[in-house]
Amino acid sequence: MSVTVASGRADRGAPAFGAKRALARAIGAASRRSGRGGGTTLPGRVLLRLEPEAIARLGAGLAGGSTIVSATNGKTTTAGMIAAILAAEGRPPVHNRAGSNMTWGVATALLEQRGAEGLFEVDEAWLPRVAQQLQPRLIVLGNLFRDQLDRYGEMEALAEEWAKAVAAAPAGTGLALNADDPLIADLGRDPATERPREGTLYFGIDDHSQALPELQHAFDAKHCRRCGHPYAYEVAFVGHLGHYSCPNCGAQRPRPDVAATRIELRGMEGSSATVRVPGGEIEVALPLPGLYNVYNALAAIAAAIKLGVAPERVAAALRDMRAAFGRVETIPIGAGKVSILLIKNPAGANEVLRTLKLEAERGEGAAGIDLWVALNDRIADGRDVSWVWDADFEVLTGAVRRVTCAGTRAPEMALRLKYAGWPEDRIAVEPDIAASLDAAVAGAAGRFFALPTYTALLELRKLLADRGLAKEFWQ
């Protein structure tokens, strides 16, 4: 099947593709006018129903080709950084910026935006399908962590699907891969020659001072992708991301082309890093917290270099991005402010907890930080909430003044915190999002941190928007 041909088979039927496009657009506009939301998915859903090959057909119209970004954690942020870099170059991409990352979100962006090139974050499970449709110019892959096992299945099985998708991509497709995640790095190995695939750029961390003191509980990639023997780790930075090798077959972490060689983390304020790039070094200042966002920035830098942007200009664009991201992260509420940090799986939650630990150790947080944690179990969160027992909430034991637990599984969140050793009299349970937020605002000493799962984040943003405190997310 050819997927890059923009005319042919489908044009023989009626109505023509143009009419289907117009219909889907009109439905999206009507949906937004009705104020019921859903504008980031509905037009794409309609279009794909009318024309299953719509992504291929519209994607083929992008003269500059498409970039696909996927990962368990950080795909929205990474794609946002790449978009900011391209925009600063005068190349604003067609981009599913609201984070709607299944086929219908990609189709909606293609339908409603104009631009010379595409940039799409894609859900892990949908990556093979979207890559096959778009025939991308570049695939950027960040990490694979255990996440929503009820939906995605096991990481190893997902890694196999990704390997097939990469193998099926045309020879000219570039790759930007995380050298520190063995599941990802191995995708750059050509199984026929055992050599790195042509056009692969690796990124990673080369600053040993950022190593974890010990391996975390949610440690996912244990076995060599080539021979099945357990990996040996010299250091780990985030979950199973680190410096590894196979003592049996000698498989090694590839030397990263884009590498953070000196990193300074400053809690919620952000971080700075010296980054080695092909032919030199750049200084990067990030407005986003945590080592996980350093990885996102490295992915974005590698991607931008592959897309032809000069490294110095990448650094400048990341610096200038500060304001836009800062507004999303911290919002004034009541007499204080709330900083929002998504948690959705053990590896991501562990990084958020590490960042909050830094905050708790600074002046303002010395009396203990205030938290609002919302655990939902809707389909987009994963129905299974077992994962909270794999996240290391213990790192904040003794550092929390008060926590309000919310969401559809609020009592189970509270129980997890009790068994992490948090005093029970500092834990409140209020499943309702609005009521619990009010309780958190009333009880907080100034600033507090909101840790919602994905659908709880959407509810929180809607609530803040309804109160005039933040823009609605699909605008």
Next chain:
Amino acid sequence: MELRVLSLYPEQMNIYADRGNILFLQRRCEWRGIGFAWQGAGPGESVDPGEHDLFYVGGGQDRDQRVVAADMVETKRAALAAAVADGAALLAVCGGYQLLGESYQLGAETLPGLGLADLRTIREEGPRLIGNVAIETELDGEPRVLAGFENHGGRTYFGPAARPLGRVVKGHGNNGTDGLEGVWRDNLIGTYLHGPLLPKNAWLADHLIKLALERRYGRRPDLEPLPDELERAAHASARAAAGV
């Protein structure tokens, strides 16, 4: 008094946050002044049947489960059989439950199991059995509900000597057809309710603590009641998620 726990393959069989069960047992012992000793036994390591009174095995990815199945039969089967025959408690969850049986089918292969329960796990056409689940069991002498989450591709069927842990109230259970869930023989318990099952069912945690202490000290102890308000709310929340 001391609760002595051995986790089998804690590095391999931990995919659904199985460590939550161990933490839950540990805290409930500590709060009652009961000692808590924990060890893990990985591939190649032998097991002393008299050293521990509660054995735990969780769920793993297919690749890990294949390694574990062979090693378990080779290095641990005899000791585990002896411990269970001598009254030790064994809780096997998800993949660990599958490995209790006579055999376990993985792809085209049929792996030998521990043979501690008269059951077989096979692959059948159809989707994985995934979702919130609630079962009713008389493990504790009276009908009680266990609530949790299941996610398994394999279907488990009993031979004539096996009896279930409970009856499915909501969810799929052993195979999605016969309404049975888990296996129960003396102090051996296997179930598809995976990962942190004990935090959702504090009564089962206390039941296991009692069984293990009885084996060590010859008498089933009365456990000091704990302020279990959050535990009861979590149980209710897990039941409600299953629709019970």
